[in-house]
Amino acid sequence: ExxxxxxxxxxxxxxxxxxxxxxxxxxxxxxxxxxxxILGQGPKLLIQFQNNGVVDDSQLPKDRFxxxxxxxxxxxxxxxxxxxxxSAVYLCASSLGGQGNIQYFGAGTRLSVL
Amino acid sequence: xxxxxxxxxxxxxxxxxxxxxxxTYTATGYPSLFWYVQxxxxxxxxxxxxxxxxxxxxxxxxxxxxxxxxxSFHLEKGSVQVSDSAVYFxxxxxxxxxxxxxxxxGTRVLVKP
Numbered sequence: 001e002x003x004x005x006x007x008x009x010x011x012x013x014x015x016x017x018x019x020x021x022x023x024x025x026x027x028x029x030x031x032x033x034x035x036x037x038i039l040g041q042g043p044k045l046l047i048q049f050q051n052n053g054v055v056d057d058s059q060l061p062k063d064r065f066x067x068x069x070x071x072x073x074x075x076x077x078x079x080x081x082x083x084x085x086x087s088a089v090y091l092c093a094s095s096l097g098g099q100g101n102i103q104y105f106g107a108g109t110r111l112s113v114l
Numbered sequence: 115x116x117x118x119x120x121x122x123x124x125x126x127x128x129x130x131x132x133x134x135x136x137x138t139y140t141a142t143g144y145p146s147l148f149w150y151v152q153x154x155x156x157x158x159x160x161x162x163x164x165x166x167x168x169x170x171x172x173x174x175x176x177x178x179x180x181x182x183x184x185x186s187f188h189l190e191k192g193s194v195q196v197s198d199s200a201v202y203f204x205x206x207x208x209x210x211x212x213x214x215x216x217x218x219x220g221t222r223v224l225v226k227p
Contacts, residue, residue: 003157004157033213040220041219041220042118042203042205042218042219043217045214048214056214091158093158101213103160103215104160105150105158106157107155107156107157108157
């Protein structure tokens with residue numbers, strides 16, 4: 001079974017530029033999550049989708065971050081404009097459903113904002 | 115709100131040594147508890163879990179027991195190998211929080227031959 005796929009693996013941009021990350025969840029997984037993992041810290045949930053609807057985006061900085069999950073499968077996370085403090089690893093995870101289901105993580109995209 | 119506190123690393127051990135990583139939590143009600151492991155260059159993988167008090171999760175020689183009275187979920191392994199070198203994250207999932215995971219800061223473990 002294929003795992004959660006993310007691209008790119010690495011991205012370096014300058015502040016005020018925009019960037020987008022892509023995630024393809026495990027086939028059949030209805031729930032998709034985006035986490036931000038700052039160096040030396042644990043992952044923090046940014047947004048959770050159930051199919052193509054948003055379940056929780058309370059920690060998403062909506063003035064600069066946006067995410068979508070068209071057709072309830074792939075998802076993109078965008079940052080525009082990027083700030084220095086956005087440097088982090090962005091992890092995508094998926095699960096079969098909501099409460100009680102195990103989350104499976106992708107390898108992440110490491111973003112460096114210069 | 116929910117929070118997880120785990121011991122800071124790095125923890126450096128020799129092969130075959132005993133490993134303990136402390137984890138305590140704050141949550142309302144009775145959350146489910148998890149340990150995830152992140153090997154270099156890879157995503158987080160579920161190592162073990164426990165869903166109620168006194169449950170013991172185990173996998174690959176690792177164990178952790180859900181202790182409600184001390185709000186703890188310490189990870190242990192009796193004899194570590196070089197291949198156990200990784201970052202370990204303790205996490206909880208609250209009953210009323212959908213499937214949202216709250217993670218600790220992670221503990222880097224380095225096992226030397």
